[in-house]
Amino acid sequence: MNSRPGRAIEIQTYEGTGIPNFIDPDPSPQFIALCRRSNGMTSLMRARVTILGPPTGRYNCHGLVFGCRRTNIPPGNQPDAVNVDDLLRRDEYNPVASPQVGDIIIYRSTSGEIDHTGYIIRIEVLGKLRVIFVWSKWGALEEFEHEENTSPYQDCRIEYWRLR
Numbered sequence: 001m002n003s004r005p006g007r008a009i010e011i012q013t014y015e016g017t018g019i020p021n022f023i024d025p026d027p028s029p030q031f032i033a034l035c036r037r038s039n040g041m042t043s044l045m046r047a048r049v050t051i052l053g054p055p056t057g058r059y060n061c062h063g064l065v066f067g068c069r070r071t072n073i074p075p076g077n078q079p080d081a082v083n084v085d086d087l088l089r090r091d092e093y094n095p096v097a098s099p100q101v102g103d104i105i106i107y108r109s110t111s112g113e114i115d116h117t118g119y120i121i122r123i124e125v126l127g128k129l130r131v132i133f134v135w136s137k138w139g140a141l142e143e144f145e146h147e148e149n150t151s152p153y154q155d156c157r158i159e160y161w162r163l164r
Helices: 029-037 040-044 060-065 084-090
Strands: 049-053 093-096 104-108 114-126 127-138 143-149 157-163
Touching: 060 084, 060 114, 060 127, 084 104, 084 114, 104 127
Parallel strands: none
Antiparallel strands: 049 143, 093 157, 104 114, 104 157, 114 127, 127 143
16 A cells, blocks of 8 residues: 655656656545546456556556656646656657567657557567557556557557667
8 A cells, every 4th residue: 555645756867857746645446446437447457458556546657657666757737747758858768660578658649748658568470460568557547468559548649669
């Protein structure tokens, strides 16, 4: 259980710029149930999805990727929001057309905002088809292993980024 919510930790980009962050309390069982009932989560949970970690308020998807599972990094629609595009630039990531294991996956909304981030953890080749598997955290819910197109962010454009 997360016993130290309501604080932040010192975290910086590779170039030394501070990254706003916070730690939330763990979600209640009622909140988890509500999240799972909304946004088609029930059908997603039945899909080819593997739970990798418990629900927590300690970190979100951006905190998983850029904060080593230690903190929430607020997305563009929250106070003290972090511009993830700026974070990618400051951490020296570059977009790539063909992902490899270890690259970052970005889910970009139609408005251009980055809604979700995760890691490429496995690529299966089935004939001419490449199936890309992602490790990500869905809000205050669990960490999941899922196919890149099986997530609550299905309406987003997918991009791949690699450390320079």
